Amino acid sequence: MPAEKAVVPRGCDLNLAGRYRLSIKPFWRYQLEDDGTHVTLRPADPPDGGDPDAMAMALSRTSRGLLGMVTGHARSVSGARCPVSFPAQLIACSPEGLTVRSEDELSLDDQCQMRRTSAAPTDKVLLRE
Numbered sequence: 001m002p003a004e005k006a007v008v009p010r011g012c013d014l015n016l017a018g019r020y021r022l023s024i025k026p027f028w029r030y031q032l033e034d035d036g037t038h039v040t041l042r043p044a045d046p047p048d049g050g051d052p053d054a055m056a057m058a059l060s061r062t063s064r065g066l067l068g069m070v071t072g073h074a075r076s077v078s079g080a081r082c083p084v085s086f087p088a089q090l091i092a093c094s095p096e097g098l099t100v101r102s103e104d105e106l107s108l109d110d111q112c113q114m115r116r117t118s119a120a121p122t123d124k125v126l127l128r129e
Contacts, residue, residue, distance in 0.1 A: 082112030
């Protein structure tokens, strides 16, 4: 059986590799790798001197869009290091940048259970540098 054709937003079928910055927090910069099927986004030069491998977003071009997960580690309310993962989707692409839909903020209890802090995922604009 042939593989399903990827159906992605206009412009997201192009090679998206490059450096991006978060539009509302321009000191947050990201490096995006794109092999034509999979897109990986990692922090570049974290502004707080943090671990650039603390979070990563891995997306795949699928018949339902450019979908995947954000994975990494975050701190609980008591300071414990907890593994986290949540869905992400690339919903728009243009020569100027990308729009990602994912959780905006999260809260972890002492058992590393994630609690949503917002009612729904939010859209974040990443501008190409």
